[in-house]
Amino acid sequence: QDRCGCVLMMLCDGVCVQAQKLLRERLCHQKLPDQPVGLDSQYKHLLELLRRTAVHGESNSVLIVGPRGSGKTMVRIHEHHFNAAPVAGLLQTDDKIALKEITRQLHLENVVGDKVFGSFAENLAFLLEALKKGDKSSSRPVLFVLDEFDLFAHHKNQTLLYNLLDVSQSAQTPVAVLGLTCRLDVLELLEKRVKSRFSHRQIHLFSSLSFAQYLDVVRAQLSLPPDFPDPKFSDEWNHSVTKLCEDKTVEEILRRNFNGSKDFRSLHSLLFLAVSRVSVSHSTLREADLIEAWRLISVDSKANVLHGLSILELCLIIAMKHLNDTYDGEPFNFQMVHNEFKKFIQRKSHSIHKFEKPVVMKAFEHLLQLELVRPVDSGVCKVQREYQLMRLMLEHGQVMEALQKYPQCPTDVKQWALSAFG
Amino acid sequence: MSHQKSFQYADLLSVLERVVDIMSAPDQYSYPSVFIYGHRATGKSHVVLSIMKDLELPHASVDCVECVSSGLLFHQVLSAFFGPDAAALLPRCPSLSDFVRLYKQMSSNSPATQTRYIILDRAERMRDMDFSLLPALLRLQELVNDNVTVILLSEIVWEKFRPNTGCFEPLLFHFPDYSKGKSLVQILSWDHHPSYTPELYASYINILLGVFFSVCRDLRELRHLAVLNFSKFCEPLEKGEAKESDIHKLWKNIEPHLQRAMQTVYLREVSSVQWEQQQMDEKEATTLRVLSAHAHIELPYYSKFLLIAAYLASFNPARTDRRFFLKSHGKIRKTNFLKKHEKTSNHLLGPKPFPLDRLMAIFYSVVDSRVAPTASIFSQISSLVTLQLLSQVGHDDQLDSPKYKCSVSLDFILAISRCVCVCVRLLDLLALSLVIQSQVVRQERSLFTAVSNLHLL
Numbered sequence: 001q002d003r004c005g006c007v008l009m010m011l012c013d014g015v016c017v018q019a020q021k022l023l024r025e026r027l028c029h030q031k032l033p034d035q036p037v038g039l040d041s042q043y044k045h046l047l048e049l050l051r052r053t054a055v056h057g058e059s060n061s062v063l064i065v066g067p068r069g070s071g072k073t074m075v076r077i078h079e080h081h082f083n084a085a086p087v088a089g090l091l092q093t094d095d096k097i098a099l100k101e102i103t104r105q106l107h108l109e110n111v112v113g114d115k116v117f118g119s120f121a122e123n124l125a126f127l128l129e130a131l132k133k134g135d136k137s138s139s140r141p142v143l144f145v146l147d148e149f150d151l152f153a154h155h156k157n158q159t160l161l162y163n164l165l166d167v168s169q170s171a172q173t174p175v176a177v178l179g180l181t182c183r184l185d186v187l188e189l190l191e192k193r194v195k196s197r198f199s200h201r202q203i204h205l206f207s208s209l210s211f212a213q214y215l216d217v218v219r220a221q222l223s224l225p226p227d228f229p230d231p232k233f234s235d236e237w238n239h240s241v242t243k244l245c246e247d248k249t250v251e252e253i254l255r256r257n258f259n260g261s262k263d264f265r266s267l268h269s270l271l272f273l274a275v276s277r278v279s280v281s282h283s284t285l286r287e288a289d290l291i292e293a294w295r296l297i298s299v300d301s302k303a304n305v306l307h308g309l310s311i312l313e314l315c316l317i318i319a320m321k322h323l324n325d326t327y328d329g330e331p332f333n334f335q336m337v338h339n340e341f342k343k344f345i346q347r348k349s350h351s352i353h354k355f356e357k358p359v360v361m362k363a364f365e366h367l368l369q370l371e372l373v374r375p376v377d378s379g380v381c382k383v384q385r386e387y388q389l390m391r392l393m394l395e396h397g398q399v400m401e402a403l404q405k406y407p408q409c410p411t412d413v414k415q416w417a418l419s420a421f422g
Numbered sequence: 423m424s425h426q427k428s429f430q431y432a433d434l435l436s437v438l439e440r441v442v443d444i445m446s447a448p449d450q451y452s453y454p455s456v457f458i459y460g461h462r463a464t465g466k467s468h469v470v471l472s473i474m475k476d477l478e479l480p481h482a483s484v485d486c487v488e489c490v491s492s493g494l495l496f497h498q499v500l501s502a503f504f505g506p507d508a509a510a511l512l513p514r515c516p517s518l519s520d521f522v523r524l525y526k527q528m529s530s531n532s533p534a535t536q537t538r539y540i541i542l543d544r545a546e547r548m549r550d551m552d553f554s555l556l557p558a559l560l561r562l563q564e565l566v567n568d569n570v571t572v573i574l575l576s577e578i579v580w581e582k583f584r585p586n587t588g589c590f591e592p593l594l595f596h597f598p599d600y601s602k603g604k605s606l607v608q609i610l611s612w613d614h615h616p617s618y619t620p621e622l623y624a625s626y627i628n629i630l631l632g633v634f635f636s637v638c639r640d641l642r643e644l645r646h647l648a649v650l651n652f653s654k655f656c657e658p659l660e661k662g663e664a665k666e667s668d669i670h671k672l673w674k675n676i677e678p679h680l681q682r683a684m685q686t687v688y689l690r691e692v693s694s695v696q697w698e699q700q701q702m703d704e705k706e707a708t709t710l711r712v713l714s715a716h717a718h719i720e721l722p723y724y725s726k727f728l729l730i731a732a733y734l735a736s737f738n739p740a741r742t743d744r745r746f747f748l749k750s751h752g753k754i755r756k757t758n759f760l761k762k763h764e765k766t767s768n769h770l771l772g773p774k775p776f777p778l779d780r781l782m783a784i785f786y787s788v789v790d791s792r793v794a795p796t797a798s799i800f801s802q803i804s805s806l807v808t809l810q811l812l813s814q815v816g817h818d819d820q821l822d823s824p825k826y827k828c829s830v831s832l833d834f835i836l837a838i839s840r841c842v843c844v845c846v847r848l849l850d851l852l853a854l855s856l857v858i859q860s861q862v863v864r865q866e867r868s869l870f871t872a873v874s875n876l877h878l879l
Contacts, residue, residue, distance in 0.1 A: 090558045091518050304459075336770050384829055
């Protein structure tokens with residue numbers, strides 16, 4: 001019987017690991033789903049455009065606009081139908097680098113191995129000539145995918161954009177130029193000559209999911225597929241997932257996440273934190289895991305930082321808060337903060353020792369290093385350090401909340417913070 | 423060392439459990455980027471590197487302070503994962519595009535069997551590098567199509583890192599700070615000297631924390647102070663004046679010493695070598711020569727008066743000059759303007775610029791003998807500017823009416839006035855200027871006591 005138990009544990013272990021592997025790949029590796037969720041009409045529109053280029057040889061240019069995490073990268077699935085040249089604005093930060101990358105991807109003749117020969121002007125001339133030589137009927141259509149399109153608009157003279165869009169307007173090799181961006185105002189960034197060559201076709205990926213559809217997606221993301229090797233385990237798992245999604249607290253958490261942002265990336269980070277707790281000893285997903293994951297995600301990081309400050313630094317922050325309240329958010333300098341602190345020490349405090357000014361200055365500089373206080377004009381240092389104007393980067397509410405949680409906070413400090421006029 | 427490690431793990435148990443969970447399946451994918459933040463000396467780099475070593479995971483640890491250019495970072499990462507030959511394939515000034523392409527090539531030759539980790543310490547420096555470096559590294563897993571995770575360690579919260587148009591959000595973890603009672607005392611007690619009992623050292627640490635804990639919680643600073651001052655603490659024991667159980671006597675001996683340490687060694691006004699030498703010196707009366715003590719700056723006689731005149735010019739408004747510096751004057755009325763702006767006195771706002779003529783006028787009324795306006799007087803003003811006791815406001819090429827500002831504090835001026843045995847009238851001028859401008863009652867009173875002390879000289 002003991003051996004049976006061991007064997008079961010081993011089986012459970014292996015199966016658990018496989019389940020983890022699958023879920024991690026889905027949540028971390030951002031494996032693209034086969035069909036985009038909630039974006040059917042936009043997807044159809046895009047497919048139609050690409051089809052027109054691939055089949056009928058029409059040159060097209062289109063811009064896909066959508067917030068981060070809304071599924072713009074899914075366009076990559078269709079690259080295999082074309083001679084694709086994907087370029088990314090993040091990586092190719094310059095037109096020269098971008099052009100070399102395009103030449104490499106299209107395997108033009110001036111590429112040997114990995115090295116691209118020639119200067120920028122020569123490469124550009126070569127590319128344009130290569131594209132000019134083809135025509136609608138005989139050559140394979142080319143797809144240019146420009147990720148982070150707005151970053152390309154910051155390059156000098158927008159040369160690359162101008163040339164690509166120019167090619168898409170003239171009767172040469174059928175070319176599709178696809179731009180992906182997260183900025184709604186991207187057209188304002190384009191120069192006049194570039195904008196006129198663009199077809200002004202934009203596809204907006206605004207998610208129209210309702211909360212019920214969102215819950216369905218959650219369930220789908222967490223469930224194991226039917227072709228999982230151990231059907232008994234996968235049935236149990238899927239059953240527990242369904243029950244979990246119907247639980248009230250879990251629904252509350254998912255609703256709060258949904259109200260924050262509808263995109264799937266934040267959902268994935270929440271689910272990943274919960275799924276990473278699954279192990280051999282604890283082989284189903286429980287609601288405590290999700291609650292814990294939500295708590296980790298929704299914590300205020302500045303409050304955590306305030307928790308670890310010394311008493312002197314905390315008193316300086318309270319002094320700054322009082323200055324903000326009295327003078328309505330106008331910038332202050334170290335002398336004023338030190339003044340307020342001295343008033344507190346002399347009138348109201350019993351427990352705080354009277355510290356020398358250099359010691360207080362060192363504490364103030366620590367707050368500067370933590371970037372809880374920032375100078376108003378960050379470059380200019382013409383003024384002495386004590387008189388440089390600063391602003392507090394914390395809100396009234398954050399300071400009060402941090403005080404409640406501060407370990408062993410002396411009562412006179414708390415009273416001072418709560419008093420209205422310092 | 424291992425017991426130290428295990429203790430620290432116990433303290434940060436819940437955070438560590440999370441981090442280890444994420445790294446516990448090395449042959450599977452992990453989240454593309456993780457951001458760990460916490461105060462200094464809370465053990466972030468130590469813990470992460472220890473986990474890497476214990477679990478024997480392939481990792482590249484880079485300190486962003488060392489990487490003045492992004493090429494250095496790429497070089498270190500590639501040589502850690504694929505060997506120095508791979509790093510040598512990088513071109514002279516590698517761009518991010520070159521790095522990603524080379525990484526893809528290398529990882530297709532030797533794919534990752536376990537998750538590769540890139541650990542970036544002091545990641546706040548990355549904000550000053552290439553603007554696209556941080557967003558690209560956060561999604562490196564997707565860009566190179568390999569099982570790699572980037573861990574960022576920093577003191578500053580994530581909200582300050584986020585680029586304008588957004589980026590891939592990493593998982594955030596907070597490393598908690600040490601609590602006084604349980605963790606800090608225990609960790610500091612590990613340094614105890616072998617010839618004394620651990621209980622004695624623990625009581626010493628408690629005394630030290632009693633003085634310094636409300637000012638500073640940085641573990642490194644506290645350790646430094648503990649090590650420096652322990653020999654002084656044990657002095658009565660060595661001399662035989664007290665036993666180990668006479669905590670009160672030992673406290674009385676060490677407490678003034680620690681207060682002095684707060685004003686010198688803690689502020690780095692003296693070096694630790696100087697501090698230790700001073701402890702060995704039996705004569706306690708020798709005051710330490712601290713870095714910013716102005717008492718030993720030797721200025722020429724007239725320079726001192728020039729500096730005092732500059733201070734008066736900076737901090738008194740021009741309309742009060744008549745009252746202070748002329749023999750006969752009328753009463754000055756507090757105008758509406760003065761009443762409205764009473765709240766923010768000059769002493770809080772900083773010194774105001776003044777033209778050279780005003781400085782010379784005040785100088786002539788302050789100095790006690792007849793002085794001719796020779797070049798030696800004017801060159802002393804330029805020397806004061808070079809010493810950064812005065813600062814010049816406005817352009818260098820304004821030759822006819824240059825403007826200056828006084829950049830020293832009141833304490834310095836009082837120290838100088840003491841040196842020149844300045845007459846009573848000057849002290850009154852200083853005191854009066856403060857009465858009219860400052861709104862802090864206590865500040866005047868303490869200054870009056872200081873001024874009256876000077877009268878006794």
